């Protein structure tokens with residue numbers, strides 16, 4: 001294995017979900033941590049991921065991307081890495097909340113899940129037309145956003161161009177790691193953008209259909225679930 005590789009992985013349902021498999025993964029990673037950097041990339045905010053690192057078998061990472069790509073922090077210092085998100089002039093949370101309050105089918109998530117650059121709602125089985133309409137209406141009032149809908153339930157509203165994928169690309173570039181040396185793994189729709197940046201993708205076996213249907217030379221569909229699926233994918237990519 002050559003130097004400077006990076007694994008950027010989603011947490012819930014991807015690395016977490018099978019304690020035994022996670023333990024195997026942690027042991028495998030422990031033998032390689034001098035050559036493989038590890039980053040957790042979650043829809044949850046950074047403090048919540050830190051809590052999981054402290055209370056589960058998740059090995060200590062080098063950094064955490066939290067809030068669906070809106071936060072990047074070094075671990076364990078919790079210091080910011082670079083300047084991210086970079087472009088936020090057009091982010092106007094009050095205007096966004098105001099417009100979205102017209103939609104009774106959207107229920108705002110509890111305050112503990114919201115952050116400076118992340119407004120999230122629950123909306124069951126949102127049709128694509130609804131998402132397109134919201135995106136268009138926000139554009140009309142000069143509020144361009146990224147809308148990330150996942151798990152038939154979670155709607156994340158983020159500054160345009162900010163998501164799990166762009167945050168990962170920023171971090172890899174900040175660390176000067178070429179995209180071909182970056183592995184990404186996930187299980188639901190908020191991971192979709194991870195698979196659009198030239199990285200080597202791993203979809204775990206227990207993934208939702210929104211990722212299972214992806215078909216590309218840069219995406220390995222693992223048969224095993226959770227951390228075992230991540231490891232299966234890493235074995236595949238390292239043997240290419």
Ligand code: GLC
Pocket residue numbers: 042043044045068109113120121150154155156190
């Ligand atoms: C996590 C976050 C939630 C977000 C979801 C999808 O569950 O806590 O706020 O909507 O991920 O990104």
